[in-house]
Amino acid sequence: MTQPPPPPPNQPPQQGGFGPPQPPQPPPQQPGYGYPHAPQPPQAPPQQSGYGYPGRQPNPYAQQPTAYGQPGYGYPGQPTMPMQPQPGQPGGGGRKTNTSLVIVVSALVAIALIIGGGVWYAKSGRGDGKQDTAGSSGGGKGGTGGTSSGGKEKVPADTASDVLFKVPLPKANDTVVTSGSWITDKVYAKSGVARITGYDPGDGSELxxxxxxxxxxxAANHVTxxxxxxxTFQPKMPKKGSSEGCSQVAAIDLNAGKRLWTKSVDSGDRAIGLDNVTVAQSTVAVGSTSGGAAFDITSGKVLWQPKPSDSCYDAGYGGGEKLVAVRKCSDRDSRQLHIQTIDPTSGKVISEYKMSEGIEYASVVSTDPLVVAADVGDSAGDGSGVSDYFSIDNRTGKLRTRIAAPSDSYGGHCDGITRVEFCQGIVVGNDRLYVPTEEKEGSDKFSRTNEIVAFDLATGKQTGQRADAGDGYTIxxxxxxxxxLIAYKRPPYDKGGQVVSIAGGSFKETKLLENPATGPGHEAETRMGPDSAEILFSRGRLYxxxxxxxKPDSTNGDEYLVVAFGTGN
Known part of the structure; x- marks a missing residue:
């Protein structure tokens, strides 16, 4: 399952835009995400398609950058074949580690980082090793409305939000990846063009x-x-239409605004490309078809390395509280994925589940509890990368249950081809799997809506809990x-988006935030669809x-790297 290159930057998506359905004559844009292809009264003005605003295509993620960047600009479109075992070397699925990995340390790590006219030398201790996934550090002072049951997010007295800040989209001569956004107690950080910038979470001032x-x-999804x-990043800016290879990995101290170290993994006479990066406890793990390694996140010390002479290789890792490897093993007759829970410090295999032969790719949705998604037999048919979920016991490696999720009934997307830990619209918690249903017609024939449903990870059965988006919204x-469960509601054209908290037991929805229905803030929100942008919510603020x-294009209007909303109380 390949991913085609994105549309040229100076052309809007084929089905983008946001606004009421368009007139019957060919409009400048087709109806936007969640809208049917049907004529509407001509008084509705056509809206411009927004950057990052997806069309309703079979695979809305086909326009997304891969771990290497954008296909078609010197990046590989498919993973290369794994290294074959050398004569006399054993095969099999066991992990062999080799701490004699040759590390190439970038000379740039010795250069002090100049930030805002000054130099940051702040140090950060490792702490207790506990961590939150990106955007999950809740709490803080909130409004007077109380607290939603079981969570840290406050319910404000007034849920109406305003735009806190907007960061313009940086100029680029070519399509450039800007994946990566994180939130801590002190900073909201976002990748730009060959840089990471920290912003004040409330007013957006650069820190x-x-x-x-x-x-x-x-970018890793997790923060210690x-x-x-x-x-991971390229060692220098590529020329247009080319790539320098994604050979560098670095640890970033988000609170201090500092690059702690930079390393690469050497294979013979070259540094290999690194498809995936994650953080588990105090370990940074990188993997690819050509090899990988694990580093101490504070010092950059090599902890372990999968041995490249095996008939198996670690395609990538899922992080968080635990570290899980998706390990591909092959012989002359078959290929098989091994899902391994491993010790982050030593690389020792704790448990292993072998997936059925013929499953080519898998994505790690969650490491604790362990849930893996796969498109079995390419049966999804919509490019989502998901037809089934596998709930696995971390301790024993035994399959707890398998959950069928046909693409004509359920939403969500995973990219197990190059990014093992990349799933959107899928959340695991309370020993439940929360997934959206596919969209359906609302009460009005031009509106769309859907629900979130829950599956029990022990039995594989639906719990009966359903959270309705509301007419015209998609959740x-x-x-x-x-x-x-925190959820975002994509709004109809004449309303603002919402963030809601869904109680784990009753599934009662509590509104935490509602964005403006008109004005620049509304326009900015419509350009950031939940299936084409990174969305974080923390302390009552939506990023x-x-x-x-x-490359800039005047026909697209104002475009933003970041749009942040908050309630102000």
Whole structure:
């Protein structure tokens, strides 16, 4: 299942736009996400398609950058074949580690990072190793309306929000990946063009900038308790139509605004491309078809390395509280995926589940509890990468249950081809799997809506819990907040988006935030669809950000790297 290249930056998506359905004559744009292709009264003005605003295509993620960046600009479109075992070397699925990995340390790590006219030398201790997924650090002072049951997010007295800040989309001569956004107690951080910038979470003032020699390729989804994360990036800015390879990995101190170290993994006479990066406890793990490694997140010390002479290789890792490898093993007759829970510090295999032969790719949805998604037999048919979910016991490696999720009934997307830990619209918590249903017609023939449903990870059966989006809205799981599920509601053209907290037991929805229905803030929100942008919600604030920049085009109107909303109480 390949991913085609994105549309040229100076051309809007074929079905983008946001606004009421268009007149019957060919309009400048087709109806936007969640709208049917049907004529509407001519008095409705045509709206411009927004950057990052997806069309209703079989695979809305086909326009997304891969871990290498954008296909068609010197990036590989398919994973290369794994290294074959050398004569006399054993095969099999066991992990062999080799701590004699040759590490190429970038000379740039010795250069002090100039930030806002000053130099940051702040240090950060490792802490207790606990961590939150991106955007999950809730709490803080809220409004007077109380607290939603089981979570840290406050219910404000007034849920109406305003735009807190907007960051313009950076200019680029080519399509450039800007994946990566994180939130800590002190900072909201976002990748730009060959840089990561930290912003004040409330007013968006720049706190620091970490310059990188080349564009970001992939960003870890997780942040340690003391604000550390990791990215992979190119060693220098590529020429148009080419790539320098995603060979560099770095740890970033988000609170201090500092690059802690930069490393690469050497294979013979070259540094290999790194498809995936994650953080688990105090370990940074990178993997690819050509090899990988694990580093201490604070020091950059090599902890372990999968041995490249095996007939198996680690395609990538899922992080968080635990570390899980998707390991591909092959012989002359078959290929098989091994889902391994491993010790982050030693690389030792704790448990292993072998998926059925013929499943080519898998994505790690959650490591604790362990849930893996796969498109079995390419049966999804919509490019979503998901036909089934596998609930696996971390301790024993035994399959708890398998959940069928046919694409004509359920939404959500995973990219297990190059990004093992990339799933959107799917959340795990309370030993439940929360997924959106596919869209359906609302009460008006031109409106769309859907629901979120829950599956029990022990039995594989639906729990009967359903959260309705409301007419004209579509609802998308974002993250857990204690025992509650945080979800974003994509609005109809004449309303603002909402963030709601869904109680884990009753599934009662509590509104936490509602965005403006008109004005610049509304326009900015419509350009950041939940299936084409990064969405974080923390302490009553909603952050929406773009995943790539491109050459400026005046026909697209104002475009933003970040749009943030908050209630102000």
């Amino acid at each position: 620091w900038t970490v310059a990188l020699p080349g564009p970001v390729c992939a 308790s003391d604000g550390l994360t990791a990215v 998308h799981p974002v993250r857990m907040d204690g025992g509650n 929406m950000s773009a995943v790539y920049a491109h």
